[in-house]
Amino acid sequence: MNLEIALRMCEAALKQAGREGALISVAVVDAGGHLVTFQRMEGAEIAGPVLAPGKAYTSVAHRRTTAELGRLTAPGKELSGLAGDRFVCFGGGIPLWADYGEGERVVGGIGVSGGTVAQDVACAEAAAEVWRTG
């Protein structure tokens, strides 16, 4: 993960937010879950600086989209005991994979917050697409 591609991922997320009519925050973290870049649109809620990095970190920590983690932590499901502040378990976080010679590893994550969950997911997907296509 580096700042240059992280900024391009943010740009793609914000462009998608414009199409969605959503006001979002977007975060990109490295393999350790530490922030590389963050951007909050004018007018986006102050929960964004908490939730966008939180979703990005969570997607790295569990190597899953936070949408999938949301399904696994629903009442009666395998990880329902995972609730709490530490991990953000609903859509908008996507882990980023790469193979630098040791097999596929999670090397970073994206998190988007501020719109509806569907909008957050769409914006995060737009950013992840930048990652996948280089």
Next chain:
Amino acid sequence: MNLEIALRMCEAALKQAGREGALISVAVVDAGGHLVTFQRMEGAEIAGPVLAPGKAYTSVAHRRTTAELGRLTAPGKELSGLAGDRFVCFGGGIPLWADYGEGERVVGGIGVSGGTVAQDVACAEAAAEVWRTG
């Protein structure tokens, strides 16, 4: 609890992880819930350093497996208000009992995280078996 047997429990958990094809973290804590040893396999997720000690601590704190605690904290069940970051309430944590002359007491705990819940439980069980058989 001491480091020597804690290391042997880790070894058993990691060996079981190999059989399961899982990448795990394993933690052993003492009667105070404080870490004695911790090991994270190469490639295992960074949630492990949070969740494995968390499960070990939780199993000591409640004198129950975290799997059992997961059932008790399900919606509508007796302890459903226990959710939060403090206790990790799904399978992979096992309390360790001993009788040093004052009756059976919990003297430590094991926590495993990183695989499926079933894999985590199997690895923790392998470690607990070392404890039981000395």
Next chain:
Amino acid sequence: MNLEIALRMCEAALKQAGREGALISVAVVDAGGHLVTFQRMEGAEIAGPVLAPGKAYTSVAHRRTTAELGRLTAPGKELSGLAGDRFVCFGGGIPLWADYGEGERVVGGIGVSGGTVAQDVACAEAAAEVWRTG
């Protein structure tokens, strides 16, 4: 404070870091101390995501540069009891002022971390200059 000018401030801070030969993180926060944008240069330390937003927040919270706050919190000085994790009390944070018709108010802050304190201050100053000159 808005994202557009915040990004221009980041750009100025990073350009100054290049001149200084420093690897930095830079954060811009709003009047509520909440993150607007953050950028960490490739190779910059992981304390940056903690300290750069911390300095920016601290400069807003106290309406002072964190360098000045460092002097005030020195042993024997007026605010020496302020030490702790909540506020970051050494150079690199600068409050941003504006008069939107109600007199001069602090409307945001910049924080830089990763270089020497002198480098952090120089980078934050370069960003603040963008703010002052519009």
Next chain:
Amino acid sequence: MNLEIALRMCEAALKQAGREGALISVAVVDAGGHLVTFQRMEGAEIAGPVLAPGKAYTSVAHRRTTAELGRLTAPGKELSGLAGDRFVCFGGGIPLWADYGEGERVVGGIGVSGGTVAQDVACAEAAAEVWRTG
């Protein structure tokens, strides 16, 4: 950083502790500051599980030994405002460097706690020596 070499570093630290007559905890973290392994000797204090990982994380976060950071955070020194719980600023933490093709980077850290500071430093040095000599 991987578990195999981390365990060998722990072994070296514990062997040095034996020579010093100290009861210690030792932690090894990765480039993100996340725990790879931890060992606490029988009879070592329960502050160890807090301070040893804390020193290891701090040495990674600041790319300095915690001893050096202790000097920089002394009253009147450049970083005296860094005090708090987040970073552990006295001897016993050592960053570990490697060049995997992008220049020298901090790829992990060691932290030792439980003895005198001089003993902690000696044990951490013994572990770091294993890293340096492969």
